[in-house]
Amino acid sequence: MSQTGIRERAKSALQDPLLQQAVQFTTDRLRTRKANVTETFGRWQAWRDRGRDIRAHTIAHLDFYLQQFADNVRAAGGHVHFAADAEEAAQAIVDIAKKRRAKLVVKSKSMVSEEIHLNRHLEDEGVQVVETDLGEYIIQLAGETPSHIIIPSIHKTREQIRELFTKAGGENLTTDTKALTGFARRTLRTLFQSADIGVTGCNFGIAESGTVVLFTNEGNADMVANLPRTHVVIMGMERILPSFADLEVFSHLLPKSATGQNVITYMSCFTGPRRDGEADGARELHVVILDNGRSRQLGDADFQDILHCIRCGACLNVCPVYRQIGGHAYGSVYPGPVGAVLTPLLNPGPEYADLPYASSLCGACFEACPVQIPLHDMLVKLRRRHVAQGLAKRGERAAFRGFRLVFARAGRYRAIIRSGRLGQVLVARHGGIDARIGPLRGWTQTRRAPVLAKRSFRESWPGLRQELRQGNRPPAAGTEGAPAHETAVNKE
Ligand code: SF4
Structure with a gap:
């Protein structure tokens, strides 16, 4: 790195x-x-x-x-x-x-x-x-x-x-x-x-x-x-x-x-x-x-398409990351989404291994690209390669191990959600969370994090299905009586 x-x-x-x-x-x-x-x-x-x-x-x-x-x-x-x-x-x-x-x-x-x-x-x-x-x-x-x-x-x-x-x-x-x-x-x-x-x-x-x-x-x-x-x-x-x-x-x-x-x-x-x-x-x-x-890159099914690039720069102009930080932050000759893919491919090793993370993966670069290079897919593949090479940070590895443990079993997932609902009363205010704590910090710096709904969709589904069968349409989201799914409210 x-x-x-x-x-x-x-x-x-x-x-x-x-x-x-x-x-x-x-x-x-x-x-x-x-x-x-x-x-x-x-x-x-x-x-x-x-x-x-x-x-x-x-x-x-x-x-x-x-x-x-x-x-x-x-x-x-x-x-x-x-x-x-x-x-x-x-x-x-x-x-x-x-x-x-x-x-x-x-x-x-x-x-x-x-x-x-x-x-x-x-x-x-x-x-x-x-x-x-x-x-x-x-x-x-x-x-x-x-x-x-x-x-x-x-x-x-x-x-x-x-x-x-x-x-x-x-x-x-x-x-x-x-x-x-x-x-x-x-x-x-x-x-x-x-x-x-x-x-x-x-x-x-x-x-x-x-x-x-x-x-x-x-x-x-x-x-x-x-x-x-x-x-x-x-x-x-x-x-x-x-x-x-x-x-x-x-x-x-x-x-x-x-x-x-x-x-x-x-x-x-x-x-x-x-x-x-x-x-x-x-x-x-x-x-x-x-x-x-x-x-x-020739013959590599994952990355050969990067050679289609005609260096038009259109992917830079739409990239929400590039538009905030400009080109020098990439530290490489080729900045923006194309640089985040091309530079680590031309220079494998730790020096530019963090560049594929400089993306929100929104896909705007693909939409803008005149030759339709799937840059967002390549960024994910580069991240995968990064992890396979053992270059991921320890904290990140631990977080994903935890994620896998929770999501691999429905029972575990439900238990975590239940304890989350109980725990969030300590930090929730007026239907949202502003507290800058733990992994939420980056999110709550500029916007509110949504609270967990009182009932998840899965928990509500049997009742909803029953109503649908009886011909009762559920109320539209945001209207009175609608299920209490979370609504994230931007501060801006
Ligand atoms: S938009 Fe496509 S062709 Fe243009 S610089 Fe970016 S990757 Fe290359």
């Missing part, structure tokens, strides 16, 4: 009202935009089904499509580097930088480059690395890591961004969006022109042509890929689609799910480096394909 687990990090995030305000404001906006755009678009479930089927087919035949993609990248004049782990991937890019005697690398947003800690590796070799996605640029200046898959600086307020830019540029800026983006544009433009290498991620690799496809809104990735002499693409091995026909489906699913946009602003396709006679493009193209634990 990590020294500061998810609980400790979440506690500290909960004491940061600015962070919560910023995260909730943006996730609310993204959710509303997505709901509107998908409703107008229509037949959203049919598109989701198609997306899931394409991803399931591709991942089931990943060896074939990956080989086809690599062959076609090479046929188009590019170089392919397969990397078994993060070290190998970073080393491949460092070697390219050394060979090109690179001094400056410009980057567009890439979660995989975060996963392999590419910036640190390059900086250790004396290479300056500049993030050019606006959100990434902000967090690079802040010395932080992304806290959202799509919006890396979601946790920053405008005022915080103004302070960062003012400090970096020595200019006294306002919080006006145009002033802030204008500063970033002026600063980055000269760097695009003088960079030796451009590093981008890859939203999709098209197997039939060896094409790297990038979805961006700022146009920075086009500068990164086209202006420097060398373009390096870093991609997870699962980011393959068989054909351009499949890309059409994801050109709808991805932007609509990610930001509620009908279409992405720039969809750029790169097939090989610049050819003779072409006016622009990098002279050299390298594609680094990362495994780093992904191939371990």
Whole structure:
């Protein structure tokens, strides 16, 4: 278990009202935009089904499509580097930088480059690395890591961004969006022109042509890929689609799910480096394909589907846990529900074993996911695996042993309920329990716990059945004469 687990990090995030305000404001906006755009678009479930089927087919035949993609990248004049782990991937890019005697690398947003800690590796070799996605640029200046898959600086307020830019540029800026983006544009433009290498991620690799496809809104990735002499693409091995026909489906699913946009602003396709006679493009193209634990999920019926993920971030925007604590509390590159599943799978062992517990298991992530990955089921399976490995806490094990003892025998269960009814008179007030005691503490901090009913449904059932047989309908819940089942009353 990590020294500061998810609980400790979440506690500290909960004491940061600015962070919560910023995260909730943006996730609310993204959710509303997505709901509107998908409703107008229509037949959203049919598109989701198609997306899931394409991803399931591709991942089931990943060896074939990956080989086809690599062959076609090479046929188009590019170089392919397969990397078994993060070290190998970073080393491949460092070697390219050394060979090109690179001094400056410009980057567009890439979660995989975060996963392999590419910036640190390059900086250790004396290479300056500049993030050019606006959100990434902000967090690079802040010395932080992304806290959202799509919006890396979601946790920053405008005022915080103004302070960062003012400090970096020595200019006294306002919080006006145009002033802030204008500063970033002026600063980055000269760097695009003088960079030796451009590093981008890859939203999709098209197997039939060896094409790297990038979805961006700022146009920075086009500068990164086209202006420097060398373009390096870093991609997870699962980011393959068989054909351009499949890309059409994801050109709808991805932007609509990610930001509620009908279409992405720039969809750029790169097939090989610049050819003779072409006016622009990098002279050299390298594609680094990362495994780093992904191939371990292939063939695992419980977890293979996590490779269907297209990193849209929609599951973060709906997650009641992520929306309270933001991304840094997860302590991993991939935050939110997808991170709570993916990170422990890519990094088995105690370090991230507590992440699957950062979920209410409400299933909102599954509902939001454009390719219908059952994240909530996977979280339960990861918890089960955690317990099977003997990593569950002693108190938790004892609690579940007690639960099993009580629920395994009807007589025991009834006896416990009877003594609960007697015991609760010590703490119950006006039909509810406010006392912050024992395992109830977490619940009663913000709401009332219900009291046990005077008669359980099972105890009431013989009488109810009798009445039903005689044609008497029982009174509706909440009306006079209704059975005294508990009613939990929220304090809010
Ligand atoms: S799990 Fe689904 S919703 Fe979450 S990032 Fe991946 S594709 Fe998007």
